Amino acid sequence: MSRAFNFCAGPATLPEPVLKQARDEMLDWRGTGMSVMEMSHRSDEFVAIAETAEKDLRELAGISDDYAVLFMQGGASSQFSTIPLNLLGDKTTADYVNTGIWSKKAIAEAKRYGDVNVVASSEDSGFTTVPEQSTWSTNADAAYLHYTPNETIGGLEFDFTPDSGDVPLVADMSSTMLSRPVDVSRYGLIYAGAQKNIGPSGLVVVIIRKDLLGKARKETPTMMNYQVIADNGSMYNTPATYSWYLAGLVFKWLKAQGGVKAMGEINYRKAKKLYDFIDANDFYANPIEPRFRSWMNVPFTLADDALNDDFLKGADARGLLNLKGHRSVGGMRASIYNAMPEAGVDALIQYMTEFAKERG
Numbered sequence: 105m106s107r108a109f110n111f112c113a114g115p116a117t118l119p120e121p122v123l124k125q126a127r128d129e130m131l132d133w134r135g136t137g138m139s140v141m142e143m144s145h146r147s148d149e150f151v152a153i154a155e156t157a158e159k160d161l162r163e164l165a166g167i168s169d170d171y172a173v174l175f176m177q178g179g180a181s182s183q184f185s186t187i188p189l190n191l192l193g194d195k196t197t198a199d200y201v202n203t204g205i206w207s208k209k210a211i212a213e214a215k216r217y218g219d220v221n222v223v224a225s226s227e228d229s230g231f232t233t234v235p236e237q238s239t240w241s242t243n244a245d246a247a248y249l250h251y252t253p254n255e256t257i258g259g260l261e262f263d264f265t266p267d268s269g270d271v272p273l274v275a276d277m278s279s280t281m282l283s284r285p286v287d288v289s290r291y292g293l294i295y296a297g298a299q300k301n302i303g304p305s306g307l308v309v310v311i312i313r314k315d316l317l318g319k320a321r322k323e324t325p326t327m328m329n330y331q332v333i334a335d336n337g338s339m340y341n342t343p344a345t346y347s348w349y350l351a352g353l354v355f356k357w358l359k360a361q362g363g364v365k366a367m368g369e370i371n372y373r374k375a376k377k378l379y380d381f382i383d384a385n386d387f388y389a390n391p392i393e394p395r396f397r398s399w400m401n402v403p404f405t406l407a408d409d410a411l412n413d414d415f416l417k418g419a420d421a422r423g424l425l426n427l428k429g430h431r432s433v434g435g436m437r438a439s440i441y442n443a444m445p446e447a448g449v450d451a452l453i454q455y456m457t458e459f460a461k462e463r464g
């Protein structure tokens with residue numbers, strides 16, 4: 105089979121030019137006679153790869169010197185505990201917004217370390233909307249305010265940046281990082297598991313305002329201490345070198361596409377096309393309030409759930425892969441991250457049109 109369109113939510117499709125470059129450099133990275141995978145992380149070559157990746161990410165996302173950029177391990181989920189351990193400091197409470205499954209996981213983990221104040225929740229609506237900020241019961245003395253800008257499973261995305269006043273704003277951008285412009289200066293900390301828009305799973309990128317370093321509780325594991333990781337250039341231990349390298353290739357690819365502004369325009373267009381099609385076709389439905397529909401993850405249901413398996417079988421046969429919705433939500437989900445070409449969305453719509461005509 106030639107390369108398919110892979111709509112997996114994560115690990116997700118990577119840009120084809122990135123994979124080809126990795127292939128070409130696999131055995132012998134630029135005349136070194138070895139693969140990046142085999143290099144010492146202390147070597148001049150790898151240090152240059154690592155620094156270039158950070159520099160390109162800073163440029164792409166507009167990250168100033170007021171922030172440290174960390175390349176950590178353990179995925180986004182490890183940050184659910186790393187964040188309270190580091191940021192609670194001498195405070196006892198943190199504010200969390202609950203907009204879906206990833207929010208809930210972050211909340212459950214934070215509760216192990218302090219008092220969590222859920223300032224707003226859209227659970228009553230089945231997580232189909234984002235509560236208006238005017239209704240949030242925030243606490244001016246909270247250590248930080250955590251939210252999930254894009255709920256990957258529900259397909260719910262904030263269309264605004266919360267105003268957290270002097271309380272540091274913390275965001276799980278795992279599935280929206282680099283998909284559109286973001287004003288980093290509004291945030292105290294941004295984190296993103298790599299396997300959606302950045303690179304291979306396991307790696308997690310953390311962008312932290314430097315004044316928030318150095319507050320970790322003393323029982324914090326060394327490997328989870330942001331100050332230690334920052335002081336050691338994310339090489340306190342052996343970092344995920346190959347993932348870091350691949351992330352660097354993705355950043356170069358993003359720059360060649362015109363950066364996050366250009367990506368945002370393409371992503372908006374891709375998502376709009378798919379939602380417009382779903383809305384115009386009685387056979388398909390998406391439950392999310394239109395304003396908050398995710399640009400990255402598009403869940404949809406068929407008019408008759410009994411047709412789900414046939415739909416997926418037909419999609420597979422055409423090379424449209426991994427469209428099954430999350431087990432907790434059911435139905436379908438098309439994840440259309442940066443690396444999903446517009447042609448993939450077109451092919452999906454074409455298939456959906458034919459399926460609805462034949463079976464609807």
Ligand SMILES: *Cc1c(COP(=O)(O)O)cnc(C)c1O
Pocket residue numbers: 114178179180181182206252254255256276277278279297298300305306
């Ligand atoms: C995928 C995802 C996670 C979990 O990432 P892991 O790397 O598997 O821990 C957390 N939050 C969001 C929003 C995600 O999309």
